[in-house]
Amino acid sequence: MSTPKIPKLTPIIQPWIKDLTSNLNQVNSWIDKYGSPINLLNLDSFNQNFRRYDGIFKEYDLKSSVFFARKANKCKSFVLAAKEFGFGVDTASLNEIKDCINAGLAPEKITITAAVKNRELLSYAVAHQIPIILDNKDECELLHQILIEVNKTIRVGFRMSGFWHNGEKLYSRFGFDVDDVVDFISENITKAGKYNRFKYHGLHFHLNGYCTEQRIHGLSQTLDVADALSNLGLETTFIDIGGGILMNYLASSSEWETFHKSLKESINPDKKEITFQKDLLGIIHVDGKLIGEPKVYPYFNELYQERFVEKILTGIKDGIPLYKHLIQRNIEIRIEPGRSLLDQTGITIAQVAFRKWDSQGRLLVGLEMNRTQLFSSSADFLLDPIFLPQNKIADAPCEVYFVGAYCLEQELILKRKIGLSQHPQVGDLVCFVNTAGYMMHFYESEAHLFDLAQNLIVEKKDTWEAIPDEEYWINCRK
Structure with missing residues (x-):
């Protein structure tokens, strides 16, 4: 059997992370006090990411708003930080909305895109006059009933789908x-x-x-809808293009390419496994053939964050860049980043x-955590x-292989085999970087x-200090 080296996937690591993890005594004291695992969050990086988006909109002279997709991380401190740094919050539940109001965000700095909006949520939004993005006719019926009951009005937007792309919906x-949306609204x-x-x-x-x-x-087809509505006397003040804005986790494109190549080759009998029991992370192996690609986030990207948004804004519609169409119509562009606003936080x-x-000769290292504390929809955190x-x-x-505390055979923290500089000892620490976006809390x-x-x-003041999120929330609201 050949024994190639395990392919590395070296993450980008901001200086604050390098500095903090070099102070092992400090980290040990937090583990002793709060238990394992701990999530450490830095709000300065959050602000830096917002400024990147704000800067690209200013570069193109656009009216704009950035709303942090709160569902990506449950820490209340990010809500306070959004208020302090001057941007908004996109909410997906009643409790997320209440956090925004309790933090003192103005209603126009909150947007509601929750997948399910029940009477309690909509009544709260109406009471606080928070704009709502409507998804379906039943939501419209329920919201209007509430408005009649309390004799109020409210600002709304409409979520759209079914766009045409390369001849298909x-x-x-x-x-x-x-x-259908123009007829429905008009x-x-x-x-x-x-x-x-x-x-x-x-x-x-x-x-x-x-x-x-x-x-x-x-965006092009949404502008067409805005034009059609304008002709009917309904003016569109904003277009929100949501989230799903790529970020980049990895320092090296070649490492990313090598990993994919090695993963596919690892299925061969003469190859050493690089994932647990040669898990192909979503690739299907049928009759000696590999079908599909790994079901993982694209961890390496050359076009990401503000440049990803710029690519959209400079797309062409009728011979004119989309950003100019927005300016001509005096329409504000909005985005709702989650993961990418939390980059390096x-x-x-x-x-x-x-x-x-284990019984097949693998060295398993048990960590005082479980796999839901480092888990998203991606097949592995690479x-x-x-x-x-x-x-x-x-x-x-x-x-x-790092394994966790749940009593399941599949309780792997990472499916990928990891190379360490020395054999780990009980009490050693393992730091997973860039986990704030979806990895800490979503599951x-x-x-x-x-x-x-x-x-x-x-x-970081004279030394690093750590404040529990709930305590930070209470102190900053006083």
């Missing part, structure tokens, strides 16, 4: 079909219409995946609990962690009655 379970959102308490303000879409061309077509650190060899041994020992490098559970990970806001 793009599927989405959300929103009003692009071919017939219902007028003084004589069925929903005459709605104050129409804008249009919204959020496309699955990360294709800029699809978003260019979506957080790390997760866990403590080694045990080492053991970044090399930072290994933080308590002591340097004269030892050979080793290859390990985190309390099965087995395990406590949820403590979320700590870290700030």
Whole structure:
């Protein structure tokens, strides 16, 4: 059997992370106090990411708003930071909306795109006059009933879907079909219409995946809808193109390409496994053939964050860049980044609990955490962690799999085999970087009655200080 080196996937690491993880005594004190794992979050990076988006809109002289997609991370401190730094929050639940109001965000700095909007949520939004993005006719019916009951009106936008791209309709379970939305709005959102308490303000879409061309077509067709509505006396003040804005996790494109090549080759009998039991991360192996690609986030990207948005804005419609169409119509552009606004804002650190060899000769390293605390819809989190041994020992490098605390055979923290500089010892630490976006909280559970990970806001003064998220929230609201 050939024994190639395990392909590396070296993450981009901001200086604050390098500085903090070099202070092992400080990190140990937090683990001792709060348990394992801990999530450490830095709000300065959050602000830097917002400024990147704000800067590209200013570069093109656009009216704009950025709304942080709160669902990507549950820490309340990000809501406070959004208020402090001057941008808004996109909310997907009643509790997320309440956090925004309790933090003092103005209603116009909040948008509601929740997939399910029940009476309690809509009543709260009406009471606080928070604009709502409407998804379907039943939502319209319920919202209008509430408005009649309390004798109020409210600003609304309409989510759209079914855009045409390369001759086919793009599927989405959300929103009003692009071919029907003009008739629906024009017939219902007028003084004589069925929903005459709605104050129409804008249009919204959020496309699955990360294709800029699809978003260019979506924005172009949304402008057509805005023009058709304008001809009927309904002016569109904003178009929100949602999120799904790529970010870049990895330092090297060649490492990313090598990993994919090695993953596919690893299925061969003469190749060493690089993932647990040669898991192909979503590729299907049938009759000696590989079908499909890994079902993972595209961790390396050359076009990401503000340049991803720029690509959309400079797409051409009728011979003119889309950003100029927005300026000509005096329409504000809005975005709702989640993952990419959280780039480099957080790390997760866990403590080694045990080492053991499994029945097939793999070195398993048990961490005091569970896989839901580092988990999203991606088949694996494809970044090399930072290994933080308590002591340097004269030892050979080793290859390990990190496993977690749930009583499941498939309880792997990472499916990928990881190379370490020395054999881990009980009490050593492992730091997973850039985990704030979706990885920490989106699927985190309390099965087995395990406590949820403590979320700590870290700030560098004379030394690093860590404040629990809830405490930070209470102190900053005083």
